[in-house]
Amino acid sequence: MPRATSDGVSIHYEREAGDGDPVVFVQGLGYGRWMWRWQREAVADDHEVLAPDTRGTGRSEAGLPPVVSRLPRMLRAPLLLKLFGYSIADLAADLEAVLADAGVGRAHLVGASMGGMVAQRYAIEYDRAASLTLCCTSHGGPDAVPVPEETREHIFDVPKGATERETIRHRMRPAFTERFTNRNPHLMDRIVEWRLEQDASDPAREAQAAAVAGFDESDRVHRIRVPTLVVHGTADRVVPVANGRLLAEKIPGARLVEFEGGSHLFFVEEADRVNERLRSFLADAGRSGRRRRATA
Incomplete structure (x- = not known):
């Protein structure tokens, strides 16, 4: 069970x-590794x-103060948002610690939502990124289109008495x-x-939410110099598709692929189509990287 240590956190x-070249999958806010199971299976034959x-x-x-974690949510959430929460810089540093521990020199990064923010920050601050695939994410800052209030309430406010x-x-x-949910009840279970x-x-989720709230690379994403694929669903109710379009405009040479009617988790709902795009992009990025190394 491999582990890396980042600022004292395991x-x-x-x-x-x-x-093939390693592919690293970075999750969205609160989500576990399960969210990438379809993409991981799709690239496993050709990549580490x-x-x-x-x-x-x-x-x-x-890595949170135990006293804060034990507080009721009404007291805990504001403290995590303002004082004790994570930052995207923290999470990018965690990623660097993992790649260093694994002995990986170059890797293709695939990030969704918050994970896409981590991938952006990583590509700007560190030098191991071979390519970026940015799904349903944003560069943050004042130009970004915020999460709709209705969605925010749905995500953070839960009916009383709910199991x-x-x-x-x-x-x-x-x-x-x-x-999708109506047609796939067993998968949803x-x-x-x-x-x-x-x-x-819950405390860690709120700490991750603080990282997202404080993220702003809008003035620096133009520094990204690796092949970049921006993928977004046009019906994303969490991170509106305008954010993907802004990203693709600001990152030099980025490709934008929109999935018509796609949700926030379009890569789960339309896994086969997404996987085809991802494999093709990774192959192109790998060839480009080999050509650059050959001429260096």
Whole structure:
């Protein structure tokens, strides 16, 4: 069970052997490694795969003050937002610790939502990124289109008396299309179980939310100089598609692929189509990297 240490926090990661350049999958806010299971399977034949647990998620430590974590949410959440929460810089440093521990010199980063923010920050601050695939994410800052208030309330305000499973279903409803959830009841049941097993605790989730709230790379994303694929669903109710368009405009040479009618978790709902795009992009990025190294 490999682990890296970042600023005193133990970060767990999974590693699957493969012949090609490593691909690293970085999760969204509160989500466990389960969210990438379809993409991990799709690239495993051609690439080594690394899947870290974001701090506070899965088997990684949260690194939060115990006293704060034990407080009621009404007292805890403001403290985590203003004083004790994470930053995207913290999470990018965790990623660097994982890649260093794994002995990875160059890796393709695939990040969704908050994970896409971590990937952006990482590509700007560190030198191991070979390419970026940025799903349903934003560069943050004043130009970014915020999470709609209705969605925010759905994610963070849970009906009183709801069970743990009911809470999970309530929170993730805006991330899927109703058509998908209605047609895949058994899969939704499995996702609830995966989330119970792997997702962040409430305090860690709130600490991750603080990282997202404070993120702003709008003035620096133009510094990204690796092949970049921006992928977004046009019906994303969590991170509106305008954010993907802004990202693609600001990152030099970025490709933008929109999935018409796609939800926030479009890469789960339309896994086959997304995987085809991802494999093609990774192959192109790998060839470009080899050409650059050959002429260096």
